[in-house]
Amino acid sequence: MTGLIDERIGLRHGAGGRAMRALIERVFLDGAVDGAVDGAVDGAGDGRVGLAAMDDGAAIPIGDRWLVITTDSHVVQPIFFPGGDIGRLAVAGTVNDLAMMGATDVLALTCAVVLEEGFPRADLERIQASMRDACREAGATVVAGDTKVMGRGELDGIVLNTSGVALTDRVIPDCGLRPQDLIVVTGSIGDHGLAIMAARHGLALEGDLRSDVAPLNDLVRRALAAADGAVVAMKDPTRGGLASTLHEMAAKSGVGIVLDETQVPLTPEVRAAGELLGIDPLHVANEGKAVLGVRPAAAAAVLAALRAHPLGQRAAIVGRAVAERPGSVILDTGFGRRLLSEPDGEPMPRIC
Amino acid sequence: MNSAARPLEFRDPARGRALAQTLGRLTREIGRDPVSVMHVCGSHEQAIARFGLRASFPRALDVIMGPGCPVCVTDLPEVDEAVALALQGVRVATYGDIVRVRGTACSLADAQAEGARIEVVYSVTQAVELARRTDDEIVFFATGFETTAVATAAAVLDDPPPNLSVLSAHKFIPPVMEIVAEMPATRVEGFLAAGHAATITGWEVFEPFVARHGIPVVVAGFEPLDVLAGLVRLLELIRDRTPRVVNMYPRCVTRQGNRAAQEQLWRVFRAAGGCWRGIAHVPNGNLRLRDEWAHLDARRRFRIDVARLWSQVPPALAQQCICGDIMAGIASPSACALFGSRCTPEAPVGACMVSSEGTCRIWHEYGGHPDLGATG
Numbered sequence: 001m002t003g004l005i006d007e008r009i010g011l012r013h014g015a016g017g018r019a020m021r022a023l024i025e026r027v028f029l030d031g032a033v034d035g036a037v038d039g040a041v042d043g044a045g046d047g048r049v050g051l052a053a054m055d056d057g058a059a060i061p062i063g064d065r066w067l068v069i070t071t072d073s074h075v076v077q078p079i080f081f082p083g084g085d086i087g088r089l090a091v092a093g094t095v096n097d098l099a100m101m102g103a104t105d106v107l108a109l110t111c112a113v114v115l116e117e118g119f120p121r122a123d124l125e126r127i128q129a130s131m132r133d134a135c136r137e138a139g140a141t142v143v144a145g146d147t148k149v150m151g152r153g154e155l156d157g158i159v160l161n162t163s164g165v166a167l168t169d170r171v172i173p174d175c176g177l178r179p180q181d182l183i184v185v186t187g188s189i190g191d192h193g194l195a196i197m198a199a200r201h202g203l204a205l206e207g208d209l210r211s212d213v214a215p216l217n218d219l220v221r222r223a224l225a226a227a228d229g230a231v232v233a234m235k236d237p238t239r240g241g242l243a244s245t246l247h248e249m250a251a252k253s254g255v256g257i258v259l260d261e262t263q264v265p266l267t268p269e270v271r272a273a274g275e276l277l278g279i280d281p282l283h284v285a286n287e288g289k290a291v292l293g294v295r296p297a298a299a300a301a302v303l304a305a306l307r308a309h310p311l312g313q314r315a316a317i318v319g320r321a322v323a324e325r326p327g328s329v330i331l332d333t334g335f336g337r338r339l340l341s342e343p344d345g346e347p348m349p350r351i352c
Numbered sequence: 353m354n355s356a357a358r359p360l361e362f363r364d365p366a367r368g369r370a371l372a373q374t375l376g377r378l379t380r381e382i383g384r385d386p387v388s389v390m391h392v393c394g395s396h397e398q399a400i401a402r403f404g405l406r407a408s409f410p411r412a413l414d415v416i417m418g419p420g421c422p423v424c425v426t427d428l429p430e431v432d433e434a435v436a437l438a439l440q441g442v443r444v445a446t447y448g449d450i451v452r453v454r455g456t457a458c459s460l461a462d463a464q465a466e467g468a469r470i471e472v473v474y475s476v477t478q479a480v481e482l483a484r485r486t487d488d489e490i491v492f493f494a495t496g497f498e499t500t501a502v503a504t505a506a507a508v509l510d511d512p513p514p515n516l517s518v519l520s521a522h523k524f525i526p527p528v529m530e531i532v533a534e535m536p537a538t539r540v541e542g543f544l545a546a547g548h549a550a551t552i553t554g555w556e557v558f559e560p561f562v563a564r565h566g567i568p569v570v571v572a573g574f575e576p577l578d579v580l581a582g583l584v585r586l587l588e589l590i591r592d593r594t595p596r597v598v599n600m601y602p603r604c605v606t607r608q609g610n611r612a613a614q615e616q617l618w619r620v621f622r623a624a625g626g627c628w629r630g631i632a633h634v635p636n637g638n639l640r641l642r643d644e645w646a647h648l649d650a651r652r653r654f655r656i657d658v659a660r661l662w663s664q665v666p667p668a669l670a671q672q673c674i675c676g677d678i679m680a681g682i683a684s685p686s687a688c689a690l691f692g693s694r695c696t697p698e699a700p701v702g703a704c705m706v707s708s709e710g711t712c713r714i715w716h717e718y719g720g721h722p723d724l725g726a727t728g
Contacts, residue, residue, distance in 0.1 A: 331404065
């Protein structure tokens with residue numbers, strides 16, 4: 001029981017950090033073929049993106065365009081939370097993974113549902129209605145599905161899996177940063193993670209602590225149109241939060257990133273809940289935000305396009321890529337600088 | 353949460369820089385290199401690390417993280433007891449940051465992966481609520497210093513449900529300051545004491561210590577400006593050779609503290625000697641339930657089979673660990689044979705690698721105290 005790989009799977013292996021990546025590399029990338037699609041990594045030159053890239057989705061050449069494909073299983077407790085539910089999460093998660101690859105026009109989604117015996121039908125109907133609403137927002141359709149039921153206790157309520165496909169002319173990887181590129185976030189950080197944590201632990205926090213879960217493809221479409229090719233890296237800061245996402249972008253791009261903490265948009269509710277629980281908003285999930293790496297000359301245009309959209313009003317430039325310390329994220333707090341650690345495992349509240 | 357709408361006080365970077373310059377001037381006036389001071393609180397280290405304060409300290413000022421992180425100093429056999437109970441099928445409720453800490457053989461998180469039922473709670477109140485909602489036996493694995501011990505005491509006194517019991521690993525800070533001050537090679541010239549613990553004990557609890565050792569103590573809060581101002585006051589006391597207790601957290605801390613809370617604490621707990629992970633045996637450093645609460649004491653309610661865990665123990669790496677010396681400011685992590693090879697954040701051996709605020713952990717993550725000022 002040492003190191004990042006254990007004989008048994010722990011919760012940290014699903015938390016989006018180093019332990020999860022180590023597990024994927026060890027188990028699922030074993031046998032991936034260098035040069036074939038599964039072994040294709042971002043930035044190898046031919047544009048193909050495969051499993052080995054561990055990007056938001058895969059990109060397969062179809063004629064002179066790219067088919068982007070992604071899949072995601074969704075588990076969340078509680079399944080209904082302030083700002084959304086597991087249905088909205090499942091649609092937005094997959095639509096956003098496609099969008100983060102540059103594929104903003106969704107061809108189709110699939111949805112597989114695994115239910116626990118005894119699950120209330122009314123809840124399922126509520127989840128389905130929520131999925132339909134989210135699909136409408138994203139201009140997406142669920143075209144195939146699957147339903148399974150497992151015995152009581154064999155599963156906790158419901159698991160939703162969604163897959164999505166979309167076409168794009170240009171694939172945006174998560175590894176395209178060069179020194180001096182600017183880092184843009186599309187809005188406030190930490191909302192989903194802290195809303196879930198407060199709901200899960202029954203913390204009665206006043207104020208509007210709500211998940212930001214939303215499909216981002218329209219917002220991203222506007223930004224890409226304004227950028228004229230200057231968005232060179234993109235990722236949604238889901239599990240592991242902004243910290244994990246920036247680490248991945250820095251490592252895959254071979255640059256350092258200086259994050260200016262004073263510029264990171266936070267709602268007062270997230271700031272307060274983070275302080276109260278001892279949890280850094282930079283370490284928790286967002287489900288309706290994107291991180292864009294933008295060439296400096298286009299940053300103003302991208303920012304303006306984002307802010308003109310209802311989902312991007314609080315977009316901000318929060319950092320930039322540097323040549324020093326490749327793979328590291330340096331946090332400038334205003335008081336001083338430190339290296340921002342990459343979360344490993346679920347965020348845990350501190351006791352002192 | 354109305355306070356949320358207000359900008360947070362005590363976080364003005366410009367004032368922070370001014371205080372950091374004062375630290376530089378005071379260090380030069382003292383004229384020693386290094387000037388070593390120690391804080392004994394994970395929350396102080398958290399503020400220092402979180403806000404990047406170390407980068408603003410003068411090079412000659414060594415702010416040592418003492419044995420102030422309750423997670424770090426919870427001893428291996430104490431974690432073992434919780435793990436053993438969990439593996440015996442008892443539901444263990446505890447604070448989140450202790451869950452990943454390894455005992456002799458494994459952590460509560462490892463036990464959870466083996467099927468044990470671990471419940472993360474934010475307060476003892478949630479453990480009580482959990483017990484009320486079920487017939488299962490719930491053991492509250494109680495860690496932390498005076499602040500959390502008082503909360504545990506209040507729950508014990510408030511007629512808890514019969515299926516709740518307490519596995520106390522609570523610790524009491526003042527005795528361990530004596531241990532550090534008496535270590536033969538100690539370089540510590542002043543202590544920064546934890547403001548939240550002092551809200552309960554009062555600042556007068558440190559007066560006998562100062563009288564005995566001639567080392568100044570400054571009680572400080574946890575905002576970045578609290579920490580910087582506390583350090584400034586501490587360096588002034590060192591420079592002036594006027595050891596005494598100074599309260600720099602008067603908005604929360606009084607001389608006498610919270611008498612009612614102290615009374616509850618000592619009604620429920622007694623001080624007992626015990627090991628602090630990586631440090632030493634600390635006389636009166638552990639808080640254990642008094643005999644009148646034996647019916648709520650998990651150690652008496654259950655037969656805790658820790659021996660079963662010890663049969664799986666890897667070689668005694670812990671004996672090579674020098675965390676005690678590191679926390680006393682005598683050694684740096686690079687002097688440890690285990691550091692970075694057999695002791696890593698993923699598989700920590702010693703206390704200082706366990707918590708994200710531990711000295712070794714910070715060195716491991718950040719490569720010592722890197723100079724990031726010029727980057728980019």
